[in-house]
Amino acid sequence: MSFHEFLLQQSAPILDDIYQSSFVQGIGYNNLSQAQRDYYVAQDSYYTDYFSKLFDLTTAKLTPLQQASKPSATDEQDAHDALLASPAMSNITPDQHNLAYLKHMETAITAGDATNAMLALLPCTESYHLIGKHFLKATPNNTYEPWLSYYTSPEYQAFTQWSWQVIDQQVPDWQQLSHEIQQTYLATYLTSYRYELTFWEHAAKH
């Protein structure tokens, strides 16, 4: 089993909670309020802007070959547009859970090695692709279908696969890692996954 497959096994229960969370179900089954969408898009616009800086810090730690094989970055604007937010969203400021998630990633990137950095960012990339695949065909005439198609597009899939490939290259034999390093990597990755779940839970409360 490759390292990313092992990681997916470890995060499966959290991913399942994400699938069951009310906002994600709302995307899949065409059932979200204007206030929920405004809150989510406001939070996520801040998150994705900050994330692109964190992503640049991380790619700087990769090998030239890994950097060169990176598919061109996709712009989440199309995904945000699909959620039809209203102008009211411009009055919504970044929430504490959002800032804490970004802080967690930043610390993992600046304090850790290239693998730790990639693992902090991986739940962000892979969970959106997996949510897209899980719900793409859930509801006919779904208003939010463009959101699901964005994260299942060949471009986005290539980006997810590149992330998996880099991690598997960096850790070709994860069973050989010391227990301590394995625990550090896993904690970095699972903490980001829990913040993903929290992000969805907060969005549903609005």
Ligand SMILES: Cc1ncc(C[n+]2csc(CCO)c2C)c(N)n1
């Ligand atoms: C909370 C939250 N987590 C993950 C993503 C997905 N995402 C954000 S930036 C980026 C990199 C490439 O576009 C990806 C995949 C999101 N939008 N919001």
